[in-house]
Amino acid sequence: MNPMISDTMPMQPAEQHGRPSTLFRICRKMWHLKMGVMGGIILAVMLVFAVAAPLIAPHDPYEQNIIQRLLPPSFMENGSDRHLLGTDGVGRDTLSRIIYGTRVSLIVGLSAVCIQVGIGVILGLMAGYFGGRTDSVISFMVNVMMGFPFILFAISLVAVIGPSLQNIIFALGVTGWPVFTRVTRVETIKLKESEFVLCAITLAFSTKRILLVHILPNLLPAILVLGTVEVARAIIRESLLSFLGLGIQPPTPSWGMMLAEGRDYMLGEWWLAAFPGFAIFLSALGINLLGDALRDLVDPHMRKD
Amino acid sequence: MSRSLPDHILEVRDLKKYFPIKAGVMKKTTGHVKAVDDISFFLRAGETLGLVGESGCGKSTVGRCLMKLYDITGGSILFRGRDITAFNRRELIDFRKKIQMIFQDPYASLNPRMRIRNIIGEAIRVHGLAERGEWQDRVAALLHDVGLRTSHMARYPHEFSGGQRQRIGIARALAMNPTLIVADEPVSALDVSIQAQIINLLDRLKEKFDLSYLVIAHDLAVVEHISDRVVVMYLGHIMETATDRDLYTRPAHPYTRALLSAIPGTGKKNRQNRRIILKGDVPSPINPPSGCVFHTRCPDMFPACRQEKPPMVKISENHWVSCLKYTG
Numbered sequence: 028m029n030p031m032i033s034d035t036m037p038m039q040p041a042e043q044h045g046r047p048s049t050l051f052r053i054c055r056k057m058w059h060l061k062m063g064v065m066g067g068i069i070l071a072v073m074l075v076f077a078v079a080a081p082l083i084a085p086h087d088p089y090e091q092n093i094i095q096r097l098l099p100p101s102f103m104e105n106g107s108d109r110h111l112l113g114t115d116g117v118g119r120d121t122l123s124r125i126i127y128g129t130r131v132s133l134i135v136g137l138s139a140v141c142i143q144v145g146i147g148v149i150l151g152l153m154a155g156y157f158g159g160r161t162d163s164v165i166s167f168m169v170n171v172m173m174g175f176p177f178i179l180f181a182i183s184l185v186a187v188i189g190p191s192l193q194n195i196i197f198a199l200g201v202t203g204w205p206v207f208t209r210v211t212r213v214e215t216i217k218l219k220e221s222e223f224v225l226c227a228i229t230l231a232f233s234t235k236r237i238l239l240v241h242i243l244p245n246l247l248p249a250i251l252v253l254g255t256v257e258v259a260r261a262i263i264r265e266s267l268l269s270f271l272g273l274g275i276q277p278p279t280p281s282w283g284m285m286l287a288e289g290r291d292y293m294l295g296e297w298w299l300a301a302f303p304g305f306a307i308f309l310s311a312l313g314i315n316l317l318g319d320a321l322r323d324l325v326d327p328h329m330r331k332d
Numbered sequence: 333m334s335r336s337l338p339d340h341i342l343e344v345r346d347l348k349k350y351f352p353i354k355a356g357v358m359k360k361t362t363g364h365v366k367a368v369d370d371i372s373f374f375l376r377a378g379e380t381l382g383l384v385g386e387s388g389c390g391k392s393t394v395g396r397c398l399m400k401l402y403d404i405t406g407g408s409i410l411f412r413g414r415d416i417t418a419f420n421r422r423e424l425i426d427f428r429k430k431i432q433m434i435f436q437d438p439y440a441s442l443n444p445r446m447r448i449r450n451i452i453g454e455a456i457r458v459h460g461l462a463e464r465g466e467w468q469d470r471v472a473a474l475l476h477d478v479g480l481r482t483s484h485m486a487r488y489p490h491e492f493s494g495g496q497r498q499r500i501g502i503a504r505a506l507a508m509n510p511t512l513i514v515a516d517e518p519v520s521a522l523d524v525s526i527q528a529q530i531i532n533l534l535d536r537l538k539e540k541f542d543l544s545y546l547v548i549a550h551d552l553a554v555v556e557h558i559s560d561r562v563v564v565m566y567l568g569h570i571m572e573t574a575t576d577r578d579l580y581t582r583p584a585h586p587y588t589r590a591l592l593s594a595i596p597g598t599g600k601k602n603r604q605n606r607r608i609i610l611k612g613d614v615p616s617p618i619n620p621p622s623g624c625v626f627h628t629r630c631p632d633m634f635p636a637c638r639q640e641k642p643p644m645v646k647i648s649e650n651h652w653v654s655c656l657k658y659t660g
Contacts, residue, residue: 223440225433229401231424232458
């Protein structure tokens with residue numbers, strides 16, 4: 028074979044597959060955007076449910092009606108039009124309880140993440156900026172927390188301080204911060220060497236000012252993205268604790284607890300567990316989608332195409 | 333060379349800055365990058381001193397040591413006769429008001445999330461450098477001084493070009509009312525057409541605010557225009573110090589001659605026409621060559637250069653050179 032041809036031959040496929048086509052990138056972008064909007068809608072609906080639960084819920088979530096217990100959803104045989112998603116073992120309306128359950132999920136999710144951000148960001152800023160021994164100690168704490176099984180830690184904590192809404196938030200807050208520390212620490216180390224931070228040092232600003240005014244605002248997008256995802260995780264963990272009976276105490280409706288109650292009827296009345304389970308799944312999915320879309324918006328590499 | 337004279341605003345004596353190289357799990361120090369090794373120079377009040385050398389020669393490290401961004405390994409830095417390494421908190425703040433820095437990269441040196449008003453005005457407010465309520469007027473005046481408009485105050489850095497950003501950086505440094513400005517490659521990131529504007533601006537501001545400059549650059553042509561004296565660095569050492577005119581018309585050190593010959597022809601009469609091409613790369617500062625650090629690439633090298641460290645020799649007023657050709 029002619030040596031010139033053999034030289035050029037392998038070049039051609041490389042050129043064709045070098046980069047994804049513009050069309051592909053636009054489609055991907057649109058898809059991400061659409062998913063993000065969907066996530067936003069889900070979160071908005073949850074917020075409306077939580078705030079206006081008494082106006083939206085068709086029934087009182089605490090009202091028991093033994094005669095109408097264990098009704099199937101209205102789309103099934105024997106279902107009642109009055110109870111769209113059926114009733115539970117003591118005749119309470121499932122749909123109303125799910126709507127009220129949004130409150131617990133959102134309050135726990137948002138509050139727990141606020142605590143996580145508070146602890147995690149402060150420690151991350153300190154570890155990243157001061158380095159040295161401070162960094163070693165904080166990084167060690169992060170590794171211990173991440174290596175320790177969350178559920179064991181949260182269970183023992185709640186067992187000691189007792190199950191209640193505040194204690195759940197506290198338990199989730201003090202166990203979930205290490206991810207924020209990690210992200211903040213790495214970003215702070217990067218920013219510490221940047222010229223505008225060096226400049227702030229030469230302008231004789233205090234360390235507190237440099238951390239809070241110069242570094243922290245540049246971390247907010249990353250923290251916002253991570254925070255969104257962590258809200259979803261906190262909601263799932265609250266359900267888990269409530270499912271185990273260590274979370275919200277009856278009769279306050281919580282998705283995790285409804286799931287636990289539904290477990291007794293799993294074989295016959297599957298919907299009792301399925302609907303709260305679906306609510307957990309949908310809310311976590313929606314918040315994650317929103318977080319993903321936010322990440323795309325914030326990440327300058329994604330923003331370019 | 334290191335007599336402390338009253339008009340010396342800055343004096344650097346035997347400055348050393350070594351960066352440790354750490355390796356392994358135990359973070360053991362296995363060696364040092366000798367970024368700056370035993371350099372001495374001084375700066376008179378009202379003077380502009382150029383510090384030139386190839387990238388990696390330690391010139392930026394010198395600048396950062398002067399700003400106390402790095403702790404020095406050895407030697408001393410005297411600012412108005414006082415050792416800056418011995419400053420306490422209070423003194424350090426006062427020192428930092430007097431010495432300011434202009435950074436190389438106008439894109440990285442401005443906080444992207446702050447408006448210009450705050451970038452320039454923050455120091456004024458924090459340190460109380462203007463009457464309460466008048467800080468914005470001060471910012472406006474500074475913007476005017478560096479050739480920007482008052483209407484730019486409410487904008488963010490990304491709305492400006494490189495040259496404009498560098499002007500903002502200059503205004504920020506001036507806000508502290510400094511007496512000395514360290515300019516670390518102030519124009520190397522800018523287009524050639526903009527470079528001249530910024531150099532001229534620095535020149536003008538020097539008159540107006542009674543400043544002294546230490547201009548760090550890798551480009552002799554940039555330094556030539558602005559400097560009164562020039563220090564040539566190579567691999568953490570000073571090769572030659574001379575007045576602007578001496579250096580460009582009568583370069584003594586072979587390294588300086590090579591650098592000068594690399595400036596594209598501007599038709600200067602006394603400049604050599606023959607281009608000196610240095611062979612090889614800059615040696616590693618971890619293991620600098622013995623004797624004269626330049627001997628591995630020197631066109632005029634003779635055997636003694638391998639062993640003997642050349643001392644600084646005065647060859648005329650204000651002209652010092654570190655080369656064995658001029659000793660004894």
